[in-house]
Amino acid sequence: MNIRKLDHVSFLVTDVERSHRFYSQVLGLREIPRPSNFDFPGAWLYAEDRPILHIVGGRSRDALKAGVIDHIAFSARGLAATLAKLTAHDVEHICRQQAGSGVWQVFFFDPNGARVELDFAAHESAKA
Numbered sequence: 001m002n003i004r005k006l007d008h009v010s011f012l013v014t015d016v017e018r019s020h021r022f023y024s025q026v027l028g029l030r031e032i033p034r035p036s037n038f039d040f041p042g043a044w045l046y047a048e049d050r051p052i053l054h055i056v057g058g059r060s061r062d063a064l065k066a067g068v069i070d071h072i073a074f075s076a077r078g079l080a081a082t083l084a085k086l087t088a089h090d091v092e093h094i095c096r097q098q099a100g101s102g103v104w105q106v107f108f109f110d111p112n113g114a115r116v117e118l119d120f121a122a123h124e125s126a127k128a
Contacts, residue, residue, distance in 0.1 A: 008051040009072055012064050013112050016041045016057035022111050026089050071115035079104050079124040
């Protein structure tokens, strides 16, 4: 076996539509059709032509258990526009520049409480 890359991540959510809106409107992921033979609601979201996130619904809040994953990180472009969009959508966030590499890191929580990190190249500016 030779693992080469992470294909996508699945999140269990209580409100598929709310999560779908967040990841599509705030982060710009786009939905692609998913197989129709699932017996639970959900959505498959892509970035460009790559699978990124599967949203899986149909579970109660009590059925969602915290695991060992601390956060999910995405590489991104457009730091200033992203900060403006997060602010416009009232998403509390922290933006910091990593010591040494200069990579910009933006942290926030999605509607289900999952911590998300967006990483931007050091040469980008945080100012619009």
